[in-house]
Amino acid sequence: xxxxxIGFRYDLGINYRRVLSKKISIGxxxxxxxxxxNLLDFHVPDxxxxxxxxxxxxxxxxPVLLSYEFYKTENKHLFxxxxxxxxxxxxxxxxxxDNIGNRNELTVTFSDLRKYNFDYYNxxxxxxxxxxxxxxxxxxxxxxxxxxxxxxxxxxxxxxxFGVKLGLGYNF
Numbered sequence: 001x002x003x004x005x006i007g008f009r010y011d012l013g014i015n016y017r018r019v020l021s022k023k024i025s026i027g028x029x030x031x032x033x034x035x036x037x038n039l040l041d042f043h044v045p046d047x048x049x050x051x052x053x054x055x056x057x058x059x060x061x062x063p064v065l066l067s068y069e070f071y072k073t074e075n076k077h078l079f080x081x082x083x084x085x086x087x088x089x090x091x092x093x094x095x096x097x098d099n100i101g102n103r104n105e106l107t108v109t110f111s112d113l114r115k116y117n118f119d120y121y122n123x124x125x126x127x128x129x130x131x132x133x134x135x136x137x138x139x140x141x142x143x144x145x146x147x148x149x150x151x152x153x154x155x156x157x158x159x160x161x162f163g164v165k166l167g168l169g170y171n172f
Contacts, residue, residue, distance in 0.1 A: 004038060005038045006036070006037065006160070007037050007055075008036045009163075011031055011032070011061070023070075024066075025067045028063065029063045029065060030061070032059070035056070036054065038052070049099060052096070052097045056093045057091075058092060059089055060087070064085075064086075066084075067080070076134075078129065080127075081127065084123060088120060094106040094108070122154055123151045126147070126149075128146030128165075129145060130142055134171070139168065139169065142166070144164065144165040147162050148162075
């Protein structure tokens with residue numbers, strides 16, 4: 001067992017939303033997520049070697065989006081969002097640097113994950129709020145602070161992240 005900290009991470013994707021009623025909308029999407037972890041000052045047992053390890057895990061994501069609108073003016077909207085994100089663990093890159101000048105990089109592919117019986121499917125729960133600003137030309141801007149938590153553990157890690165999603169939209 002080891003301690004790690006959250007490193008740099010990002011999500012990219014495209015979503016489609018459909019309004020079901022005055023307050024509720026649902027949606028689906030497709031995305032890519034890179035989740036980083038840092039393991040700093042790791043002492044290799046029985047040596048004087050100290051390593052800094054950075055892990056970048058890659059996921060293909062298929063979210064199911066649910067939004068409840070709790071405030072609305074003519075062109076401003078506030079939503080409570082709860083999203084269930086199907087994640088396919090597609091691989092990872094490990095970058096290792098030690099105190100004696102060695103640098104190594106190891107790539108683990110999806111085939112490697114399957115070959116060595118690693119878990120490669122996860123469901124994450126993402127909750128947050130969204131502010132949506134509508135414009136006259138059917139365009140809109142959305143900003144969504146969120147918390148995302150992995151419901152299943154992959155390699156004994158329940159991923160958790162906090163962030164802000166930015167989006168541009170078009171109303172058909």
